[in-house]
Amino acid sequence: MKRKIRAGFTPGLASALVLTGLFLGGCATLGLEKPKSALTPTDRGTVIYKDEYEFKRPAADWLLLKNLEGGDFELGFMKIEKGPFPTQSTFIYDDQPFGSSPDLETRAKQYCTRFLFNSGVLPDIKEQLNIHLWGQPAIAIYLEGENPNRDEKAKSLVYLVKKGDRIISFALTQWRPMKGTHDQAAFIQFEAFVQSFKFLKKSFYENFEDRLNKLGP
């Protein structure tokens, strides 16, 4: 199942948007409400997303990524780095990471065969550690890879975390030109995001299992 982030633009769509803009401009005087932000700030220095997740938001130059029509992740942030080479850092939370095994070690193996597979980079695992995240068993995977054809390289940190019967993931990837250097700033923001992450609601699967248990054998 592939999820899409849309960034395309067509002339037809552009005209439609201009027209829509004109109509909305007319509506503004009628008191049309400003769209509500997807992130609601709390007095704890965190934000709440879709009433489901609470976490520390990265700095304002990190843009919230949202899925259209489902996607490869549940939510994420992206920072475009200014400069002569198109580089970016992206991090995501995914409730259904690559692979299928509920066992962390096996899932890590499955995950790494697919991670960044569309980018032309075959990342090497530099380090893999068994850790705990919010008291849950987890694996941290540090990866690095290069794509000489596009003159770029990537450095990633992935957390696979046990959550009930399933596994969820957090992944950061920082893209840089081959001769560029990676910096720690993105990793610090990512770490704060992950460490502060809280689930405010039961997931679909947790609710489903409750209902299944009620159904009986």
Add this chain to the structure above:
Amino acid sequence: MDGHQRDLYLYERLNAKVLGVSMDDVTTNKYFAQSLWLEFPLISNTLAWMGKAYGAYSDKPPFGPDGSLLTFSRLTVVIDQKGIVRYVKKGSPNNQEILELLLKLGKEFRGK
């Protein structure tokens, strides 16, 4: 396929079995299943009759007018234990929707 493999433990609890069907030959399916660590059977339907019967193939013959091989489009079909087709959906599978349906069918068959 990953999604179905992830949810296999739930399908089993709902007495549901997953079968994948493709037009690829057995060897191709074997390696495909290995690459995704799939534990459910894949049916090699090279003559395409299953795809045609369930609508993954429209009404087209296996070969286009130019001789090119046509393949199945993605389709999810849920068949209940009486053999009645209860769900058909084109495109990527929506696992949550499928699980909800299986739960509903489970209740129906248990009379709950």
